[in-house]
Amino acid sequence: MQVSPVTPARLVDEVVELVDARPGRVRVALDGPPPTRPLDLAERVADALRTRGRMAVVVSAGDFLRPASVRLEFGREDPDEFLDGWLDTGGLRREVLAPAGPGGSGRVLPRLWDAVADRAHRDRYVELPADGVVLLAGALLLGRGLPLDLAVHLRMTPAALTRTLPDDEHWTLPAYARYAEERDPEEQAALVVLSDHPERPALRH
Template sequence: MQITPVSPDVLVEEVAQLVADRPGRVRLALDGPPPARPIVLAERVAVRLRELGRAVVVVSADDFLRPASVRLEYGREDPDEFLDGWLDVGGLRREVLDPAGPEGSGRVLPRLWDAAADRAYRDGYTQLPPDGVVVLAGALLLGRGLPFDMSVHLRMNPAALARVITDEERWTLPAYTRYSAERDPEGSADLLVLADHPDRPAVRRV
């Protein structure tokens, strides 16, 4: 096992090259808790991939949450429901991941549900070309059977996550503990990034 410290710029380049080396459409998951900044990495990777000639749609998992009446059925601070029931897995498959697959139409919806307003977005669809890329960024994405072509897990150890998570999100910590224990994101990801300090990441390779 080798741990290699890298700069954020080098990490962006490494993730982008993983995708660029793969022909056809690619569905990439960037998985990590909010303090690990998966959406920031997604936007930077998208810029680099566009420079390399690939069309990219960045999708935030926060725009594919289930309606409040469903996701908050057991209260606003239920960590088990946060892990198991908040993400609209069916909506992600239907509107993003299946259409972006090799046999899909390429017609993807970047945003589905505005959780703050608790209503659907009115976004139009985006047509991906045959070599287009979807980058899905967010937390607790792996181990759900979603059809990703490759995945990157931004790991924060429990102590580091507890230090930096906001007070409003502290109730989610048990969900991240369960996620690590039950769904093995470290073992299933194509690339594991140690992100205790997002400005000073490291890549762990076997």
């Protein structure tokens, strides 16, 4: 395995280059636990794409969680349910990934569910042009059969994740361990970013 340190700005360029190498609409997952800041990376990639004249829509997986009555059926701190049952994959497919795919309408809904208020977002649909890009950012996204064109995995070692996750989120650690072992996100990603220190990323080749 080769490792190449990069600046955060260069990391953005690397993702943009992967997107630009694909024609038509592109659906990208930026996958990593919260301390790796996948949403921040998605926003910076979107800004870079827009400067090149390419429309990009950032979608947070946190806005596509299932209702609390379903998500928390087995309690608020069930790591298995956190891994397998929190994300509304059906909603993501229906409202974002299918419309943004080949032959899709291009009409995507950036936010579906407000998990804090536990009600639907009153968001407007966005018309994605023929070369538009969806940047889906969040954790535990890969290995679910979601229709994606590219994936970037922000990898954090268990020790770093334990150190950087807030104490009240340590109950999720078994879910991340299962994810790494069972879903093998590194094998599904076009780009693996070593993110123990997000301000000093490195690419794994």
